[in-house]
Amino acid sequence: SAVISQKPSRDICQRGTSLTIQCQVDSQVTMMFWYRQQPGQSLTLIATANQGSEATYESGFVIDKFPISRPNLTFSTLTVSNMSPEDSSIYLCSATGLAGATDTQYFGPGTRLTVL
Amino acid sequence: EDKVVQSPLSLVVHEGDTVTLNCSYEVTNFRSLLWYKQEKKAPTFLFMLTSSGIEKKSGRLSSILDKKELFSILNITATQTGDSAIYLCAVGENSGYALNFGKGTSLLVTP
Numbered sequence: 001s002a003v004i005s006q007k008p009s010r011d012i013c014q015r016g017t018s019l020t021i022q023c024q025v026d027s028q029v030t031m032m033f034w035y036r037q038q039p040g041q042s043l044t045l046i047a048t049a050n051q052g053s054e055a056t057y058e059s060g061f062v063i064d065k066f067p068i069s070r071p072n073l074t075f076s077t078l079t080v081s082n083m084s085p086e087d088s089s090i091y092l093c094s095a096t097g098l099a100g101a102t103d104t105q106y107f108g109p110g111t112r113l114t115v116l
Numbered sequence: 117e118d119k120v121v122q123s124p125l126s127l128v129v130h131e132g133d134t135v136t137l138n139c140s141y142e143v144t145n146f147r148s149l150l151w152y153k154q155e156k157k158a159p160t161f162l163f164m165l166t167s168s169g170i171e172k173k174s175g176r177l178s179s180i181l182d183k184k185e186l187f188s189i190l191n192i193t194a195t196q197t198g199d200s201a202i203y204l205c206a207v208g209e210n211s212g213y214a215l216n217f218g219k220g221t222s223l224l225v226t227p
Binding site for chain 2: 031033041042043044045048058090092096103104105106107108109110112
């Protein structure tokens with residue numbers, strides 16, 4: 001499988017600030033996604049990052065809070081805006097279409113965010 | 117209402133034991149079921165299942181899907197301490213590429 005990297009791997013932020021997380025895949029992929037995993041919970045899909053157009057958000061997530069970019073087939077960013085302690089989570093990007101595997105989602109290493 | 121339900125939520129076994137993890141689902145247009153192992157942050161892909169009755173196997177891990185009864189099991193034989201992790205089950209639907217994740221089973225293998 002291709003390598004998916006995320007930056008930063010972790011961060012501690014003050015409430016009211018914003019953080020942008022980067023996701024880089026070392027080969028072109030079909031789809032990229034952003035998930036959130038709150039403490040003790042499973043993964044929840046935030047949005048599908050569409051290349052060259054606006055992301056598709058799941059119920060409960062809005063663009064103003066989680067703006068997403070995907071300027072090309074190998075890179076995406078997620079911004080967590082105006083953060084509050086409730087945003088403390090692991091944020092994960094994933095991708096499909098790696099090595100021809102259209103259905104299998106592979107995950108990046110995650111970004112652990114703590115908001116004080 | 118959870119679309120994917122895993123059981124048990126947690127499990128403690130001794131090295132060498134065999135464990136069976138369960139995943140039941142209820143989705144409208146099933147496409148695939150995936151198992152992941154999560155040790156720290158990143159879920160690591162284990163298996164993808166699309167057809168009933170066909171066992172997928174990798175070393176000591178195996179998994180099978182029953183599309184009639186809407187469940188899957190993940191078996192781990194001769195468990196080792198390195199198998200300690202959260203095992204996640206996820207189901208994909210034909211309506212899109214998003215995955216519905218269960219809450220996971222936390223497995224602890226003690227020496």
